[in-house]
Amino acid sequence: MATTSNCPKEPSNADIVTYLKRIDDRICLMDKQFEAIDKFEKKVERVNCDLKKIWAYLHDIDRKTSERLRLIEVKTESVDFALAQASSKISSLENQRVELKNDLNYLQSQSMRNNLVSTNIPEAPTENPDTTEIKLGELMIAKMKITQDLVSQMSFERVHRMGSKVDVKIVTLSRNLLCI
Incomplete structure (x- = not known):
């Protein structure tokens, strides 16, 4: 015959209810954690969406800034060219002024002789x-x-x-x- 001393003892109903209550508490705790994780995921999705908007905004600003910089460079080159022309014209006018001054001095001296x-x-x-x-x-x-x-x-x-x-x-x- 078999001895019952080697067999595990069967749990009582109270033990099962206690065990089920612990399982239920754990499941409730896990549900709360899942809810927290869901809330966290939603927050992460909102932050991710906001980051995408910010990234798009920054990309747009970068594109506009690059275009403005290109236009400024073009205008700067144009201004540099115009400045070089103006400097050349000023130099030419200065030479003409000196020549005219010399001519005027000569004419004055001729008229005064x-x-x-x-x-x-x-x-x-x-x-x-x-x-x-x-x-x-x-x-x-x-x-x-x-x-x-x-x-x-x-x-x-x-x-x-x-x-x-x-x-x-x-x-x-x-x-x-x-x-x-």
Whole structure:
């Protein structure tokens, strides 16, 4: 016969109920954990969706920035070209200005070579160019000791005073002096 001492003892109903209650508690705990995992997955999906939106936005910004940078580079090259042209034109204009200044100085010196400037000749309040020319002739006779005949033969193109009316003036003569 078989002995019952070697056989495992069968659990009682209370043991089974306790065991089932523990299994039920574990299943409830697992359900809560699955719910938490589901919530976490939904959060991860939302974050992933947000990250995709952010990535798309950043990609769009990068594309727009690259396009703007390309346009800026094109404009910069255009400005550099225009600046080089302007610099060349400025240099050319500066050279022309120097040439014109030299020409003007030459023309002034050529026009002034026939000028005679006298100073400290008193001026009458109602003096006109004819009177000024007579006074100049008198000065040439009195101070320069030129004879009356030579002074009478001289022909002046223009005789005028410079500056505003004062007691002492500078007389400038633009002349074609004809001494015969």
